[in-house]
Amino acid sequence: MLVAAAVCPCPPLLVPDVAAGAAPELDAARTACSDALAVLAAARPDRLFVVGPAEGDTMERYAAGAVGDFRGFGVDLGVRLGHGGAARAEDRRLPASLAVGAWLLARVDWAGAPVEGLAVGVRLSPARCADAGRDLAAHADRVALLVMGDGSACRSLKAPGYLDDRAAGFDEAAARALGTADTAALAALDEHLAYELKAAGRAPWQVLAAAAEGAGLEGRLLHEDAPYGVGYFVAAWS
Template sequence: MLVAAAVVPHPPLLVPEVAAGAAAELDGLRAACDRAVQSLLAARPDRVVVVSSAPATGPLPASARADLGAYGLPLVLGGGPGPERLPLGAVIATWLLDRAGWAGERKLLGVAPDEPAAVCRELGRRAVGAGRVALLCAGDGSASRGASSPRRPDPRAVSFDDDVAHALGAADTGVLLAIEPELADSVSAAGRAAWQVLAGAAEGAAYESDLLVSTAPYGVAYHVATWALEIGEAAFA
């Protein structure tokens, strides 16, 4: 059963060594991510499943290295010895779990950005097996919000992000599953597939939820949220 979940963004600038002199600008976002992961681990999961966008759908190798070499940053953040490299979302999620001191079982699941919602939903259902499972979903919101965004502005981006933030804050699986992949792609929202995996995993249960942060400091939407299985249901987990 899914006992808890956390949603975090994956900007490399979350890592203080990467942000350097600008690290303080993301202090609030970084603290919210730490808080979300700590909340996830407080649910005492038997294992944590990391979900993030990847070139292909499927389990990511435990031997893969969590580094930022693909972004020109020679910084290893954890993971295995390589030579395979984890995709960005899994890199940041691995770093956050290590930062929180998680030494228990973890599995890494990559989801192709063009996977249909129905496939993401089924992946979520399969990700939750026996025991107490927690999901850590890494992915950014729209990168097409305006002139300061790294992608071409799209007039639908801000309302898209507002809808996602509300759904994450309300643990509304129906709204998340209804996100159209084509719209998410148009507004350059990298987190869509991971959010829909979460929705599939959580569907049919009730969760206490909290939207810790929803911000767009560099023209990219970053959402941080926590979901915790309601006490009455957790007793049967």
């Protein structure tokens, strides 16, 4: 059963080594992420799953100890997903979203429940997201989720997806749903609109919505901003 969740944005720029001189611009988001992770720790879960977006319409599981890095962003910095066995050369490396999640956990010295990862494709259907969420929630008596994902990337002329007039409304609805733990509203987010707006958080948020069904969790929106024309939200459910 899901007992807590933290929702965080997943840009590699959240990692100061990647952001370099621009690092202070996301200090407030980093602080909010740490606050959300404190809610997870306080819930004392038996299992923690980090859920984040990846390419395509598939799902991939990552065991505790899976490794990733930020070399693709010009930084020789490696991360490990929780505490697990030694990674093998042939093991799949964490996608960027889960690597950011692993970095956030390391930043707060996560020493709680074992950690596993689930990457969900940005084109994954809402039905498959729902199935995944229910499956995660059934893994233990006390399950927590760290849900990585960004809002639209079309909030300004310089945004990755350029300016789209629909983006602000989409992000407003998403922020409201995340801040109130409104699972129905998250489940109802339009997958096609989300893809057009480059909102990578849609699929992970819908995994969360299904995992939280019947859990009676309450939500708090800890941070909301759109630097670089991308919607970033931090929320805590408990």
